[in-house]
């Protein structure tokens with residue numbers, strides 16, 4: 001089996017140790033870092049995405065795969081050109097559960113999924129006010145904000161917080177994605193934001209918009 | 212004998228292992244409690260408290276003292292006085308309650324939307340008429356119909372006005388707790404009356420692992436101060452915020468509840484408490500929270516056994532419900548599976564009547580059918596006596612059946628017992644011809660008929676006008692203070 005194919009396989013299996021070893025082996029055998037990335041890693045993650053979307057693999061398996069891939073990328077980084085490394089700079093996402101709501105499980109899941117694909121996540125926690133969101137967006141110059149609400153009563157504060165963020169002048173565009181058990185596409189449309197039904201779709205949305 | 216069928220899911224070694232691990236957790240790791248007043252009171256009572264980090268640890272002596280203080284017998288009273296619930300249940304049966312907190316209502320036409328206050332009234336009219344539903348909860352209204360900061364207060368007003376049965380209250384915000392207590396007190400003529408005959412009890416929820424947010428601590432504290440019964444809950448999600456194994460999830464939920472019970476009994480020795488582990492699991496493929504996973508059902512039984520048999524504390528969990536969106540076959544398989552398992556556990560209360568979609572939706576038709584299912588489950592728990600009269604051996608030994616004129620239909624034994632078999636109200640017990648003549652009605656059709664009969668009849672209960680006026684006064688104060 002081609003070494004690049006082996007790396008692909010080990011990422012799918014979530015084998016971090018082997019992935020790292022194989023990456024090192026390939027580099028010492030003269031493989032180009034970008035080639036490894038393009039031929040093994042990106043296709044492996046695409047495959048994981050397909051398996052997840054088609055309900056053919058479990059979340060922990062995918063998380064192990066992404067962990068293996070991140071470890072492999074760390075090995076490749078010094079061999080990538082400045083230009084190529086720039087592509088690897090991650091997006092920063094601010095996430096939090098809105099004021100009046102303490103539910104965190106869904107939000108945490110979104111964070112874990114995003115971090116697993118290399119996104120920098122600033123998790124503000126639960127019960128977060130508009131000001132706290134705005135301060136974090138400013139501080140981290142973030143383009144993405146994700147909000148969770150699990151209570152119908154918290155949707156009132158979600159609406160308010162979204163308005164506060166939209167009314168604020170950051171100097172760049174901020175994309176807001178909302179989710180949570182009571183939040184619907186119709187509600188998202190009404191308050192003029194993006195909606196993701198679950199953590200997987202949320203992660204995919206970020207990746208898509210980032211592209 | 213009544214209440215005889217109960218099966219154990221743990222052996223003695225497992226039960227004592229679980230108990231000792233729970234106590235070790237409370238002693239060695241302790242809890243995180245976000246409530247300064249309560250922390251200092253508990254420090255004075257002997258708990259080891261760090262006011263800075265808000266961490267608290269118990270001692271074995273305190274745990275034992277608290278467990279001893281739990282009343283063996285107590286009553287949850289009903290506003291009407293006709294449905295008081297004595298614990299332990301004198302018949303050995305279980306009590307049942309409706310689903311709490313679901314934001315959506317699926318009306319009889321099948322439309323699903325946020326619950327309106329009119330639908331809350333409809334709900335209580337139905338629950339008043341359901342003979343197998345023993346107490347009620349607050350359906351969740353939404354910010355669309357009542358002020359978002361006070362949905363619990365507005366819903367409670369309707370409950371106090373209409374419910375003939377005991378009310379279990381789920382608060383939404385810290386500041387609302389005292390108003391919910393005051394409102395309940397107003398409905399019975401004052402706090403003293405409420406303490407004597409609590410027509411309400413409260414939900415307080417831990418946040419796994421071992422954390423108590425201010426609101427829930429406030430509920431525990433206010434209820435302890437006011438002498439109002441609490442049914443402390445833990446809602447862990449296996450694999451998300453507790454171990455992925457159902458047993459590990461039961462362990463944490465029970466420990467969290469045990470901590471709440473110990474705190475309540477230290478603050479108010481003798482306060483009626485009911486341990487309420489409401490376990491969930493996360494589906495590792497779709498990430499959604501599930502209620503009806505099979506292992507989680509067993510874990511509920513573990514938790515029931517731990518409290519009821521291990522500590523002689525009354526215990527309560529989901530007794531019905533589904534992850535299905537519809538009243539379809541999955542729904543009925545999941546809910547009867549759970550109801551029957553729980554009916555045969557040591558549980559004192561089976562909850563969740565009327566719920567669909569993992570506690571996010573309630574349906575009046577499902578409630579009417581759950582009333583039927585609980586009736587069957589109650590009968591299952593009662594079991595059957597085996598003795599000379601029930602096996603009817605005398606007639607057989609006497610060879611009565613050899614007499615050509617003998618028929619069991621006419622036998623004295625039949626005459627004594629023919630009324631005993633449980634006959635669900637709405638089930639088809641007829642032949643094909645009659646069934647067709649009657650319009651080929653399904654169970655849901657009959658539930659709909661029953662719905663209309665109940666809704667067209669006079670309600671059996673309404674709080675007196677003078678008491679209602681007092682309730683309204685508190686509602687007004689709450690509205691002024693809470694609605695921003």
Ligand code: B12
Nearest residue numbers: 101102103104105106151152179180181198199202312313
């Ligand atoms: C666990 C739980 C709790 C735990 C939360 C623990 C924690 N650390 O989060 C505790 C016990 C603390 C709790 C408290 C309360 N809860 Co609660 N809780 C639940 C429960 C059972 C599961 C929620 C959950 O975590 N699911 C697991 C995650 C993975 O699923 P999820 O959050 O839906 O997330 C998925 C999607 O929604 C999405 N998603 C979520 N957030 C985001 C964000 C983004 C950006 C994106 C893209 C996607 C996304 O992705 C996830 C899937 O991949 C639900 C019932 C249910 N069926 O959902 C009730 C539920 C949400 N709670 C409810 C209530 C009423 C409360 C309380 C008010 C009650 C009380 N007195 O205790 C308090 C809240 C107090 C407050 N002010 O916030 C009601 C809500 C009703 C309503 N009207 O809105 C529900 C429906 C249950 C019920 N019937 O009572 N709860």
